[in-house]
Amino acid sequence: MNSGIIQSVSGPLVTATGLEEAKIRDICYVGEAKLVGEIIQIREDEAFIQVYEETSMVGPGEPVFPTGQPLSVELGPGMMSSMFDGIQRPLKDIATQSNSSFIARGIEVASLDRDRVWHFTPVAKVGDKVQEGDIIGEVQETKVINHKIMVPIGVTGIVKEIHEGDFKVEDTVYVLETAEGDREFNMIQRWAIRQPRKIAEKHEPTTPLITGQRVIDTLFPVAKGGAAAVPGPFGAGKTVVQHQIAKWADVDIVVYVGCGERGNEMTEVINEFPELVDPNTGESIMDRTILIANTSDMPVAAREASIYTGITIAEYFRDMGYSVAIMADSTSRWAEALREISGRLEEMPGDEGYPAYLGSRLAEYYERAGFVTTIGQPAREGSITAISAVSPPGGDTSEPVTQNTQRVVKVFWGLDATLARRRHFPAIHWLSSYSLYSSDLNKKLNERLGMDWDAAVTHTRSLLQQEAELDEIVRLVGVDSLSDSDRAKLLVAAMIRTDYLQQNAYDDVDTYTSLKKQSEMLQTILHFEDKVKHALELGTHITDVIEGTVELRERIGRMKYIHEDQVETAYGEIREVIDAVIRQVVQDGGDA
Secondary structure, three states: OOOEEEEEEEOOEEEEEOOOOOOOOEEEEEOOOOEEEEEEEEEOOEEEEEEOOOOOOOOOOOEEEEEEEEOEEEEOOOOOOOEEOOOOOEHHHHHHHHOOOOOOOOOOOOOOOOOOOEEEEEOOOOOOEEOOOOEEEEEEOOOOOEEEEEOOOOOOEEEEEEOOEEEOOOOOOEEEEEOOEEEEEOOOEEEEOOOOOOOOEEEOOOOEEOOOOHHHHHHOOEEOOOEEEEEOOOOOOHHHHHHHHHHHOOOOEEEEEEEOOOHHHHHHHHHHHHHOEOOOOOOEHHHHEEEEEEOOOOOHHHHHHHHHHHHHHHHHHHOOOOEEEEEEEOHHHHHHHHHHHHHHOOOOEOHHHOEOOHHHHHHHHHHOOEEEEOOOOOOOEEEEEEEEEEOOHHHOOOOHHHHHHHHHOOEEOOEOHHHHHOOOOOOEOOOOOEEOOHHHHHHHHHHHHOOOHHHHHHHHHHHHHHHHHHHHHHHHHOHHHOOHHHHHHHHHHHHHHHHHHOOOOOOOOOOOOOHHHHHHHHHHHHHHHHHHHHHHHOOOOHHHHHHHOHHHHHHHHOHHHOOHHHHHHHHHHHHHHHHHHHHHHHHHHHHO
């Protein structure tokens, strides 16, 4: 393919001529430094190239070398526990090769380690007829991830050769006899990041994703294969919420995309994750995590590509039958990159300068999440749960990115600045958030927990709603104007907020709460409410209840720090103490 000539350079946007054979989305190497770029628009004889690296010192007259291939990722053993930039270049290898903490321009590093040796175990045998998506072999990539080698999409044939042994990713491990002749295959697949991978069927998500975060699992659950957004102002805790889900969610694999956020946040992930133990496997969390970093000081064009890189990697592991969670922090920074590129292309702007196609691009991304039946044999199901932070300027959720996101996601965890200032974390507000999966998932949890979980959650929501309404009355006429039963509701709602919904991400015990422990905690608070109601019915005054249960409520407030292995006995003991204390309060009130 003939090379072209640069005509102009405007930040990350380069225009070139002489690329008559090139197509939209083709990758090019720009300038003498051979910077990686992608053709995003063609007008007559001019090609507009989005460059994924810094374009300083690149000028008109320099050559452009087209590859004829779209921006793609390499998929194969070696991705797990790795950290890539927005276009899947391994940052550790770049640092070693360039001997610098910064990415050198024009550097070329293979996405997958070409020297590492993997043990390949065949699943298919000579003579088997295989087609796209079939599992043909396995590689134990980490202690918890068995990497399944699949027949590439679009390939059908008969196994002519297949070998067990130790191989590098580029070594031939099997040969297929196809209609076009014999073809050799290694362990690498390449896939264009903007094209969804093929599936057999998509289903309605019905399995709850347990995150270990009480406010999420109880009030606003998300399903495996669902989509959730975490909008909130600066300092409200979006990143910590995503970190917590990445650490503790009951998924097989996590793909974490740091998209335009501060470098210290990715540093925190790099430092923390290797030290954490996955409660589901007992191994390091990094054994099931892939990090993609495109921080705020990296080229803005690569930021736009980073979430597609992440979702493509997630689809690859989903096709193996794994449940995957992809975290994007944040889609607002991705949208800003989209806006910048659109402005340089002189496209007609939409709301607040964002391109008119912002909504459709967001919908395309979230649509790639889901619970699916994969192609190929053996039959398997996998899921991708997309959880994205949104950073509206000034916390204004009426801005375009939040509004377009809200149209396509079914779970909305609205972070509140007022809660954050009170040091109530996670600062997910129970009145502005919602989950459209809640009813169906709660009914499914009824069986798992052996209780009417749906009724308990519905009652909890009702108490929090009533508290908000009663607070309005209290502000106008004072708490003494309320009836005893209403004051009891305020008392219990306050316990739910501070003793249940509030959770310390940095406490070794409170950072994660199993579903069993959540049910025990909630039942304990609701048991306290039942006993208080009974005391009031017997004529006890609410003031006596409040004064007589100070120590009891302090003990209930400390129950979040009970270890998981003590759940079976500890909460039963607390409920027995509740019975005894309330009984004593009733007796003392009767004596008075």
